[in-house]
Amino acid sequence: MKQTINIPLGSQHIALLEPVRFKFECENEKIIGVDSDVGFVHRGIERACTTKFKFDSIGYVVARVCGLCAITHSLSYTVAIEKLLGGEISKKAKYLRILLLELDRIHSHMLCLSHTCENAGFEAMFMRIMGDRELVMEIQELLTGNRVQFDYISIGGVNRDLSSTVALKIKENLYEVKQKVLGYMDEFTHNWSLSLKFKGIGALSLDDAYIFNAIGPLARASGLNIDVRNEIDYLPFNEVGFLMQTHSDGDINARNLVRLNEILNSILMCENIINGLPEGEIFTKIKGKPKGEAIVRFEAPRGELMYYVKGNGTAMLDRVRIKTPTFSSIPAFSHIFVGQDYADAPAILASFDPCLSCTAK
């Protein structure tokens, strides 16, 4: 007789934002095997980048790979093209790029935290965090003109300047968000349904994180200190006060705390940028057609994002390759699920903060 039951989760499920299907092989309550299928949202963007669009418009197309980390995608592509064209952008534009990157990280992490709360059955906390997230969305709208797809970055700089009234508003809202986040820290460490329930669930050890190539908050929660912001020099992250946030437990609670700490660090960086914004132009004209190869890495809210761009001296590119964070983390995800209770599966999944439309492109 067959001893195991197969339970599917997805592709359409209330706990999921995106279509992904997991097939769990369960023995009684325990999961003993996972099979995942992520290809539901494959659209063929990489191919269209080389056949349909010219290189100067692709920055806006790749932003539509993922709505949550849109800014990281267009930024990585733009930096790759700037490398090929050999232009240098002004310092102010660099600072404004970091500002939006960090605002995006704050709202993405808040979305993930609220989702984790919802999957723990803590509906009130979900509503609270979503409500406070609007403060960040508001300043993103003020700064760029749109709430989600910003289209803020163009080859050579950024599209809008930061006026002093907007700067003031950003500071005000960020201060408020900071107080709220400090409040969540308390909830996430002391509230029974958030901390005790999540402690020891879905743990990933440091060695496993290394072996399975985990990245982003998932790896940092296991104590692996990798963060692309520490390793690159296209944008001056260290000047504006970047600090690595790690935790040693590796369970869901640790991931939540890492995310909260990162929000606090991002707020600090944003404040530093606004206080010390250098004078100058926001846009430098860069001429030419891309020729050669370039690789650019950035830290998206979920981990390392890599772009490879190859040009041949014409307006059409030869190849655009996108390696997204969730894709690299899938082996680690599958490893964590094994041995956990099935009832915890949605909560564990939410704590990974997977982004499937990135993964399938």
Add this chain to the structure above:
Amino acid sequence: MFDLKKYRKKSPWILHYNAGSCNGCDIEILACLAPKYDLERFGVINTGNPKQSDIFLVTGPVTYRSRERLVELYTQMPEPKVVIAVGSCSCTGGVFRDMVNVEDGVDRYIPVDVYVAGCATSPELIIDGVVKALEILEQKTKEMEKPLKLFREATLQNSIVNRRHTALKVGEKDEED
């Protein structure tokens, strides 16, 4: 007994499906359900079950693999139902139009009642769309209650009753009403 018709308008349930979108519009739908915009004041609640829903929110340009599921979810929803296409890419394909794996919009597979444009659309527009959908839902409910007429009045031709061409086509209206 519950009066289902009355409650349907007061409390329509939403089913949300992502047919290959970039998540931009999905998080705006989520923001709509959250405190600032609060779609729930119209009695709307997000369900995961097609059999209990009245309004179908679709985002994304419909990818090759999600089209079957889209049609399946649509057919599982009970009548009357309203479909809202959220975002430019679900209305027409948007930026994804003519990409290899994309089917250019939801209305190639299922009938759409409300189109909400914008990439990404804003929560205000989504709320407008849902309010519009409520009107359409009410209208559809009324139409469903009317008995269907299958034949026109028969005509007399050369003092013989002629029943030719009296059958009504699906959706056709008799001129007399």
